[in-house]
Amino acid sequence: MSSNANDLIPTTGREFFGHPKGLPTLFMTEMWERFSFYGIRPLLILFMTATLMDGGFGFERPKAAAIVGIYSASVYLSSLPGGWIADRLLGLRRAIMYGAVLITSGHLSIGLSGFFGGKIMFFIGLILIVLGTGLLKPNISAIVGDLYPEGGERRDAGFSIFYMGINRWVHHKEWPVPGTRFTPFYLSSNGRANSARGDGTLGTNAASGAESDQFVYDPASPVPTLGGNDCCGAPIPAGPVDQRPLESRHDVLVYTSALLEKPVAIAGPVKMQLYAATDVPDTDFTVKLVDVHPNGFAMNIAEGILRARFRKGLDKAEMLKPGEVNRFEIDMRGTANVFQPGHHIRVDVTSSNFPQYDRNPNTGDPLGASDRTRVAHQKILHTPQYKSHIVLPVVEVPLQR
Numbered sequence: 001m002s003s004n005a006n007d008l009i010p011t012t013g014r015e016f017f018g019h020p021k022g023l024p025t026l027f028m029t030e031m032w033e034r035f036s037f038y039g040i041r042p043l044l045i046l047f048m049t050a051t052l053m054d055g056g057f058g059f060e061r062p063k064a065a066a067i068v069g070i071y072s073a074s075v076y077l078s079s080l081p082g083g084w085i086a087d088r089l090l091g092l093r094r095a096i097m098y099g100a101v102l103i104t105s106g107h108l109s110i111g112l113s114g115f116f117g118g119k120i121m122f123f124i125g126l127i128l129i130v131l132g133t134g135l136l137k138p139n140i141s142a143i144v145g146d147l148y149p150e151g152g153e154r155r156d157a158g159f160s161i162f163y164m165g166i167n168r169w170v171h172h173k174e175w176p177v178p179g180t181r182f183t184p185f186y187l188s189s190n191g192r193a194n195s196a197r198g199d200g201t202l203g204t205n206a207a208s209g210a211e212s213d214q215f216v217y218d219p220a221s222p223v224p225t226l227g228g229n230d231c232c233g234a235p236i237p238a239g240p241v242d243q244r245p246l247e248s249r250h251d252v253l254v255y256t257s258a259l260l261e262k263p264v265a266i267a268g269p270v271k272m273q274l275y276a277a278t279d280v281p282d283t284d285f286t287v288k289l290v291d292v293h294p295n296g297f298a299m300n301i302a303e304g305i306l307r308a309r310f311r312k313g314l315d316k317a318e319m320l321k322p323g324e325v326n327r328f329e330i331d332m333r334g335t336a337n338v339f340q341p342g343h344h345i346r347v348d349v350t351s352s353n354f355p356q357y358d359r360n361p362n363t364g365d366p367l368g369a370s371d372r373t374r375v376a377h378q379k380i381l382h383t384p385q386y387k388s389h390i391v392l393p394v395v396e397v398p399l400q401r
Contacts, residue, residue: 020147029100030140033133036103037075040110040129044068057119071126078134086139095135096143102132161267163398164240164301165291165338170398175334176268177395184273184389185345187255187382189213196247196298200255202347202390207382214380215251215350217283219359219373222352223252227300229333236355243290243298247348253380256292257345264345267336268393270302274328274349275386280376281319281364282309286353287330289390291337292344304332305357309364319364325386332390338397347390349380 048064050056059067086095106128113121159175162168172178185202187193191210193200200213227241247254272287289302309317311328320326339345352359362374382388 022147023144026140026144026147029096029136033103033136033140036107036129037072037133040107041068041072044071057122071130074130075133075137078130079138080134082134082136083138083142085135086142090135092139092143095139099132099134099136099139102128103136104132106130106132161336163265163267163336163338164299165263165265165340166398168398170267170336172267176393179396180268181394182268182391183394184387184391185257185347186387186389187213187347187349187380189255189382193253193255193380194250195252196244196254196256198254200253202255202257202345206384207387211383212379212381213253215253215378217251217351217362217376217378219352219361219375221251222354222359223249223286223350225353225356228303228353228356240299240301243288243300243348244296247298249350251350253349255347255349260339260341260343260345263341263397264339264392265337265395265397266339266392267334267395269334270304270332270393271391272304272328272330272332272347273387273389273391274330275325275381275388276328277323277325277379277381278308278320278376279322280362280374281322282307282360283320283362283376283378284308284351284357284360285328285330285378286350286357287332287390288348289332289335289392290346290348291339292346294342298346301337302332302335303353304330305353306330307360325381345392351376351378 045061045064045068046056048057048059048067049061050058052058082095082099086092090098106125109117109121109125109128111125113119113125117124159172161170161172161175161177163170183204185204186207187200187202188207188209189198189200191213192198193213194215198213199209223246225236226243226246227237227239229238246252270289274285274287276285284305284307286305287303288300291299291301293299306328308320308326308328311326312318359373361370361372362376363370363372365372380388
């Protein structure tokens with residue numbers, strides 16, 4: 001006696017933020033059931049271990065914990081017969097309705113056990129909640145699935161991705177998005193990429209011009225954190241923040257693409273392949289991906305950092321040799337953004353992002369043990385042999401619904 005959503009919820013064509021209009025009702029019912037389950041568990045412990053004088057049962061804590069454990073396991077196991085009963089006997093709608101009545105009755109029985117009935121009413125209440133959850137929990141999920149058409153992207157999607165730049169949720173079945181083109185964008189300059197006023201460029205063609213850019217990293221004057229995706233509880237703003245104040249510094253290398261004539265959409269993991277040399281035994285390299293708007297607003301999209309001694313893995317610390325070129329793969333995590341026509345794609349490279357990430361003193365001393373600092377002279381290479389580049393996960397531009 002199965003049912004689907006078309007039997008349960010009238011279809012008027014109206015939607016709730018792009019979703020079927022029955023979704024908020026089901027969501028609130030589901031949330032109520034979750035509050036019922038998770039909210040009551042600590043209260044059960046407190047109630048059963050309270051003394052008789054305080055209105056409890058006076059159970060020892062291990063006994064009370066065992067009862068709550070059995071109750072919790074029974075709630076999950078009851079979904080199996082609950083789904084079968086709905087499918088074969090009651091149908092989804094009646095199963096959910098009966099389940100809600102049983103859960104409510106169970107809470108009422110537990111509440112009244114303090115006045116009469118004692119332990120019998122208490123355990124009857126637990127049993128009613130278990131039976132009710134078994135009928136409600138699996139079947140409300142089945143109705144949610146039936147709200148969406150067979151084969152629809154939202155029904156089958158395993159990932160909901162928010163695309164910055166167009167401010168839209170898009171649903172995909174896989175991650176990374178099928179058809180993703182992991183496209184390298186190469187760093188290039190005439191040797192003066194320092195700050196946004198420099199000559200650093202970014203493009204899909206191999207590097208040309210000077211072989212490297214250089215900057216000085218002084219731990220006594222680190223590049224400050226400005227927005228970002230963590231900010232680790234520091235009293236600084238998180239999220240998208242205009243990066244222009246940082247891009248005016250001489251110790252920040254800035255590489256900017258040509259003006260975009262068509263939108264470029266990215267969704268997925270972003271990685272930086274950086275070829276660099278330094279004159280210190282250990283240092284950091286940080287990278288930001290930035291969306292530059294026509295008015296100059298430079299919005300940070302993704303970021304990453306790598307401590308050089310761990311370039312071969314966290315379990316393979318190895319100090320640098322002064323002047324030696326090393327390859328650094330910097331994980332900038334996943335992101336999704338549409339760079340609109342008239343915008344620029346930009347990459348910022350430097351060696352600090354403080355206080356989001358602790359400064360590297362450049363000494364090579366054990367972590368957290370250095371009481372001194374060294375100034376590092378950094379060289380970023382972009383030659384035919386050492387092609388520093390960022391790999392962007394380019395996807396098709398999401399279509400308007």
